[in-house]
Amino acid sequence: MKKQEQTPKTKADKPQEVKPWGGRFSQATDPEVEAFTASIPFDFRLLPYDIAGSQAHARMLTRQGILNKAEGRLIQKGLQEILGEWEQGRLTFTLADEDVHMLVEKRLREKIGPAGGKLHTARSRNDQVALDLRLFLRDQVRQLGGELKALQENLLATAKKYGQAVLPGYTHLQRAQPVLLAHHLLAYLEMFCRDQERLAESWRRINILPLGSAALAGTTFPIDRRAVAADLGFSGIAANSMDAVSDRDFVLDCLSAGSILMMHFSRLAEDLILWSSSEFDFIAIDDAFCTGSSIMPQKKNPDVAELVRGKTGRVYGHLVGVLTLMKGLPMTYNRDLQEDKEAVFDALDTVRQSTRLLARMISRITFKTERMLEATTAGYLLATDLADYLTTKGLDFRTAHGVVGEIVARAIAEGKELEALPLAWLRAVHPAFGPDVSRWLDLRASLTRRHSIGGTAPGRVRRALHALEKKICRTAYPF
Numbered sequence: 001m002k003k004q005e006q007t008p009k010t011k012a013d014k015p016q017e018v019k020p021w022g023g024r025f026s027q028a029t030d031p032e033v034e035a036f037t038a039s040i041p042f043d044f045r046l047l048p049y050d051i052a053g054s055q056a057h058a059r060m061l062t063r064q065g066i067l068n069k070a071e072g073r074l075i076q077k078g079l080q081e082i083l084g085e086w087e088q089g090r091l092t093f094t095l096a097d098e099d100v101h102m103l104v105e106k107r108l109r110e111k112i113g114p115a116g117g118k119l120h121t122a123r124s125r126n127d128q129v130a131l132d133l134r135l136f137l138r139d140q141v142r143q144l145g146g147e148l149k150a151l152q153e154n155l156l157a158t159a160k161k162y163g164q165a166v167l168p169g170y171t172h173l174q175r176a177q178p179v180l181l182a183h184h185l186l187a188y189l190e191m192f193c194r195d196q197e198r199l200a201e202s203w204r205r206i207n208i209l210p211l212g213s214a215a216l217a218g219t220t221f222p223i224d225r226r227a228v229a230a231d232l233g234f235s236g237i238a239a240n241s242m243d244a245v246s247d248r249d250f251v252l253d254c255l256s257a258g259s260i261l262m263m264h265f266s267r268l269a270e271d272l273i274l275w276s277s278s279e280f281d282f283i284a285i286d287d288a289f290c291t292g293s294s295i296m297p298q299k300k301n302p303d304v305a306e307l308v309r310g311k312t313g314r315v316y317g318h319l320v321g322v323l324t325l326m327k328g329l330p331m332t333y334n335r336d337l338q339e340d341k342e343a344v345f346d347a348l349d350t351v352r353q354s355t356r357l358l359a360r361m362i363s364r365i366t367f368k369t370e371r372m373l374e375a376t377t378a379g380y381l382l383a384t385d386l387a388d389y390l391t392t393k394g395l396d397f398r399t400a401h402g403v404v405g406e407i408v409a410r411a412i413a414e415g416k417e418l419e420a421l422p423l424a425w426l427r428a429v430h431p432a433f434g435p436d437v438s439r440w441l442d443l444r445a446s447l448t449r450r451h452s453i454g455g456t457a458p459g460r461v462r463r464a465l466h467a468l469e470k471k472i473c474r475t476a477y478p479f
């Protein structure tokens with residue numbers, strides 16, 4: 001009797017459904033703690049990646065003789081079935097399952113028995129979750145790259161379509177100098193090309209295998225990390241097991257590339273919002289991409305552009321959130337790291353949705369080129385040209401600037417545009433003006449003269465367009 005009392009409790013005696021890690025526990029997890037610590041409600045979407053990683057791990061364990069062939073086959077089959085259940089929406093979970101890794105292992109053991117318990121040999125959830133996240137982000141970034149490419153193509157087509165249209169270029173949101181609409185649009189294309197480079201760079205850094213680091217220090221089993229890397233298409237292997245399980249730089253790379261991309265989107269959105277206002281009236285956005293007002297019947301609001309601008313803050317928030325999360329984490333894995341997922345999931349969902357919508361919206365904008373042209377003819381946009389003209393007549397630029405400033409002030413007082421000023425009027429201000437000045441006060445001539453590299457001269461813009469077209473065409477991910 002006494003002896004029996006001293007017998008350690010078996011798991012079956014424990015008051016809760018036993019957790020896979022429950023061996024050293026004698027009390028059930030507090031339900032609120034279970035809810036607080038579970039990641040299954042959000043990491044469930046990682047399941048296909050968890051399965052792919054586990055299948056590669058099991059193949060390697062089998063090749064290395066750590067699992068026998070029959071066990072290897074059973075595990076592959078079981079995992080494949082679980083993936084099928086997930087795809088068909090038949091796989092369910094409770095908070096007690098904790099996370100996607102535990103859910104898969106539980107389901108595998110339900111399906112194939114004790115062989116399922118061998119899958120976790122030479123592996124920890126710490127290297128497993130890092131692997132899943134890398135596999136997931138590799139796909140996400142590749143898809144985002146494709147979606148951004150579609151946006152670039154649509155923007156390029158728009159720039160081509162409105163090749164000769166002119167609008168005021170602005171600084172300080174004040175009319176400054178005339179530019180080609182294509183030049184303005186290609187400015188965004190340049191930004192998006194840099195975004196593509198950042199995404200490709202993130203992708204390369206994601207594509208490193210963390211698996212095989214185990215909990216933090218490596219494993220005693222004779223694993224073959226190179227084989228797993230080749231199997232899963234990774235281009236390298238994380239060199240330090242402690243770094244590998246606690247590194248989330250690749251998450252931050254995605255978040256910062258995504259944040260910069262959203263910043264560009266937000267600027268484009270802001271231009272579109274301004275341009276669609278009655279004050280500018282440069283564009284009409286397709287009805288399908290606008291919404292109305294519940295009270296003001298006349299309203300047509302550019303909500304998609306506004307929300308893209310708004311959601312930019314949300315993506316920045318996730319970047320700052322994960323930076324803050326990482327700051328001060330001691331080596332190596334800490335549960336804090338679980339908080340990276342919702343941030344990066346939401347950020348990527350937001351960036352990708354914004355990219356797809358902007359891509360479609362761009363193609364459904366009507367540019368009111370007459371209105372744009374009209375806006376370039378008021379506001380002294382050729383004042384710099386006039387100063388440049390005087391400089392060709394021997395004045396130093398600063399003096400020329402002063403003379404033209406005076407002319408502008410007088411023209412404003414008389415309510416006249418520069419082109420309307422008679423030569424005699426100009427000569428009265430400065431004798432350097434000659435009859436050839438009219439060629440400098442011509443809009444098209446002004447554009448053509450801005451032929452410096454990167455300038456808005458039509459020839460330059462045409463060449464820039466072709467260069468960008470080639471560059472966009474070459475955007476591809478190494479798969």
Ligand code: ARG
Nearest residue numbers: 039099125126129333337338
């Ligand atoms: N769910 C965890 C995460 O998202 C992974 C599991 C690691 N848990 C642990 N106790 N070591 O980071």
